[in-house]
Amino acid sequence: MKWKLRDVVVMVILAVVCGGIYRLWDVLYPLINTTWVPSQGILNGFWFIASGLVPYIIRRPGAALIAEMVAAMIEQALGSQFGLQNLVWGLSQGIGAEVAYAIFAWRNYSLPVMLLSGGLSGIGASITWYLQGGSAYTHSIILLYFVFSFVSGAVIGGWIPKLIGDALNRAGIVRNFELGRAARVQK
């Protein structure tokens, strides 16, 4: 359960990739947002990939939270329009995901747990959204935003990272990480 140096470095590198994806998503977000606000919640899950992918591969306590924070920092450094508040988003999303893994004592990374972690990231994000300006929208928008974010998080921030992780594992790339080790033990 103890972090190794290579866990830290791989966490950062994956978070960097995710941070880049997040930055691209920052560009699309206002366009989607302009048409119908809750629709943005549907695609929120893209911002939680790091807090699903990294813990799925390295399986260490705190991996979801730290990875999401680093990814948010990268996104910010790449010139995100949210400024330092990005880190608040990262914090809330990371805590959401981390809660799911913590409930299972960082030992269970099955599909239901992954879905829950992504969903809770969505709830975390929604809370920040509410504080950051969402409260000014109509009630129906707020409610839909929470629901959409949860579902989107579960699918895009939980299920897809699992697919990517499994593909990496099949390709033998992560054999020196906890995911590869766990898969070997199962065999």
Add this chain to the structure above:
Amino acid sequence: MLKENELPFSEPMLRMEEVSITYAENEQPAIQHVSFSLAKGEAVLFLGPSGCGKSTLAMLCARLIPRSVEATVSGNVWYHPEMDASGQVGYVFQDPDSQFCMLTVADEVAFGLENQSFPRSMMKERIQESLVSAGILVPLAANHAEFSGGMKQKLAIASALALKPSLLILDEPTANLDPFSTKQVFEQIARLHDAEQTMIVIEHKFDPLLPVMDRVVLFDRSGRIYREGPAEVLIREEWHWLVQEGVVAEWKSAPFVNPLATSHPSLTPPATSRPAAIRPLEESHHPEREAVTNSLELAFQLEHTSVAFGKKQVIFDLSLVIQKGDFVAIVGPNGAGKSTLLQVLAGLKKPSSGAIHLLDRAMQEWKVRERFSAIAYSFQNPEFQFVYERVGDELANRLVGDQVPPHVEELLRRFGLEGTAQQSPFSLSQGQKRRLSVAAMMRKSHEIYLFDEPTFGQDANTQAGIMERMRELHDAGKTIVMTTHDMDLVKRYAQHVIVVVNGRIAFLGTPESLFSRPDILQHAHLMDDTSEISGMGADRAGVDSTRNNGVENDGADNDGVVADGMAPLTLTALEEVQQKKSHAPIRKLHPGWLFLAMFVAAIVSLFAHTMPEAFAEMALPLLVMMGLGWMSPWRIVKLLSPFLIFYVLYLWTYVANAAVPPGTTTFNFLWYHISFFGLIQGLILSIRMLGSVLFGILFVTQIDFTDFMVALTKDFYVPPKFAYGTMAGLRVVPLFSSEWTKLKQARQIRGKEGGSAWLKPITYALPLLSQGIRMSERVAIAMEARGFYGKVTESAKYRTFYRQIKAHWWDMVVSIGIVALAIVGAFL
């Protein structure tokens, strides 16, 4: 086998008996029943085919196995007590990019010293000393990402030497280097040997090293030691075995006049000439013949072509023609623009000016799909080309499952990939990956074949196989263009050679005429690396009397080249540093406390709900930027401008969607209800969010990231493992953008191939992530090799720091001030 007492060395550094090493994921041991010992002051060369376990044994000698790399070790291993302390083994790895973890030269060299708790007061002196002894004269604050490959390797050697290691291991240090840089590293190895440094060297291009190696250890394919003994004698006696095992290519000539080898039919070096002059002349490779048959048809025609990446021009006004059926090699120093030129030929990179003709038409008239049925292109990294998850699918270019079609089986056999059809392309060995990518290129027939460093990182067997395939294509009348560093390949295969230096053509002609122009060879860093090491003639004259005197001139000239290459680099690096060291007060602040204050202020700003409050939250960062950072308002506006469109759209969402108090007039349109109230709400939210953006800009532009990380670990109890692991990971960011570009190009070539559309993101993610993950493993091992393991990684109190970062009373004043002002502003 040679007994220890026959060697002129007495005190052993390490001794191994009957050692076997097995990696966790494998059943076969990488090293079997090996007995090896190393004496103080001895220099040993490890040789063997790829996958023979020589690196594994070196990592055991460095104690990286089993500490950093998990593996089971059996047998007896004994280390000299001197080697117990951290940093007693210096390890220089193959890839210059994945063995650094810091940004500047000084931080990099200091990293290992810090892990040993070397006193800070003596660090600077030791750093300079080790830079001098590694022959790299650069400012301490220079950013090493801008260095050439050769410079990077010298810096890696300097970092290792700073620790004054009992044992230095160089694991293929020149694999990524051009001939000139290789020679620089070899000269360094010679100097180290003179200084009686105990060394283990793993190196394929070993010829020039033989005079400075005391002993050679030969490994066979199964991971056993085949033979060991005095360097020159052993190589002479075992040359035939080396060729057979694929350690050296069959067309290479033995490094010295060799009565044994000449009797063997496959080895025919004319005993009178130096290896550099040997050029096999075979019937099918007479340039004249090809020239006659194809004289009218052109494969490529470039007229005044220039290429730029952003503002940086990399190819200057280049004109050339390549005839159909030609075999052209593009050579030149690292970073000269060879790969770019190849990309231009493939139409992957558009020139900024000039005209290009491909076959009978202008480049722009070709449709992408047509172009890549005429051209096949092989990337330096074969992984970029893989789009399927199984080797069989990759070769069939569709999902075939268990039914591997016969033509795929045939390809697998031809390329020595039998039995891999069900495996993932990414799990293959380096050699297998390259062979697979070439096999995939052969699936369809093309007119022109472009190869970017096709033999890079391959052992002699794979090299020979690939080159033979290329020769077959060429004999069938195809046009072949490749970039390479390997002048032996150029000599043996190419009909014409293009020398590119600094984006210009320095030479164009036949290899023979190139090799008669030492001035060009030297200018283009192509001085043959199989020639003897120069530059050490003076101090080594007594050691080896066979060395001729002429090479000393070489050495002097080389130094001149170094100075030339260095001058602009040094200058820009210094300028940058001076720019960074502005006198703004923000430079003297503790970055950790400043960041914390800004972060808290960004959270507090969420509570601003009226227009004046919002303006106050935006004014605060402006105050800090101008007051402490001395940033001009103009610069701030410029940095903010990219966000304008976003904020206009953001504002609209509130105008159209805001919840309004009862009785407010709204204009209803579709599902929007547009209101003036919403506009005001949106303005308030936008303005306070801009405050947070300003803090973000302040953080990115004004805080030195290394200082920030050091501050976090020293004063905020972040374990060094996380701080330095993050530094190392972020260092890789710039590499990603170039990887991404290449990946996109590779996908452009594969076109619509690659299965269903929803799988596409995964085919993009796999190569990119696999690169990243492998790199992070290498970086972590390299950091651990520099003593970054155990308690040193857990807490800052077990290591020293080269950078002096301290919190002062004024940090408290500023931090509390920022938070207090944010709170006042939010609750006006």
